[in-house]
Amino acid sequence: xxxxIIKQSLEKWHQMIQTGDxxxxxxxxxxxxxxxxxxAYKPYEGKxxxxxxxxxxxxxxxxxxYHREFYTEDGKNVVLEFSANVSNKALKGIDMIRFNEHGxxxxxxxxxxxxxxxxxxxxxxxxxxxxxxxx
Numbered sequence: 001x002x003x004x005i006i007k008q009s010l011e012k013w014h015q016m017i018q019t020g021d022x023x024x025x026x027x028x029x030x031x032x033x034x035x036x037x038x039x040a041y042k043p044y045e046g047k048x049x050x051x052x053x054x055x056x057x058x059x060x061x062x063x064x065x066y067h068r069e070f071y072t073e074d075g076k077n078v079v080l081e082f083s084a085n086v087s088n089k090a091l092k093g094i095d096m097i098r099f100n101e102h103g104x105x106x107x108x109x110x111x112x113x114x115x116x117x118x119x120x121x122x123x124x125x126x127x128x129x130x131x132x133x134x135x
Contacts, residue, residue, distance in 0.1 A: 013028060031046070032045070065083055080095040091114065
C-alpha cells in the first residue's frame with residue numbers, strides 16, 4: 001500500500017511541475033522536510049522554507065523537463081533526472097526525493113551540473129532568498 005501512496009504523490013508532483021500550479025505542494029511536504037541545495041552547505045529544514053525554495057526554483061527554471069526516474073527497491077526513494085535553462089545557461093541535474101509511508105516528501109536533495117548552470121541558478125535564487133529572509 002505504501003508504494004501505491006508514494007506513486008500517487010509522485011504523480012501529483014509531476015502534474016504540478018507540468019502545469020506550473022504548485023498549490024498542492026503543501027500537502028506533499030512533511031512538516032519536518034529537509035531540502036539539500038546544490039549551493040548551500042547546510043540543509044534547509046521545515047515545510048515553510050522548502051515550500052518557498054521549490055515554488056521559486058520552478059519559476060527560475062526555463063524549459064524544465066524530466067527525462068528519467070529511478071526507484072529504490074522499497075519504493076520510498078526516487079531519483080528524477082532533469083534538464084533546464086537558467087539565464088541562457090543549460091544545466092542537467094537530479095532530484096533525489098525520499099518519501100515517508102504516508103507519501104509525504106521528507107528529504108529533497110538536488111545535484112546540478114555544469115558549474116556555469118549552477119552559478120546562474122545560485123545567482124537567481126540568491127536574490128529571491130535574500131528578499132524572502134528580509135520579510
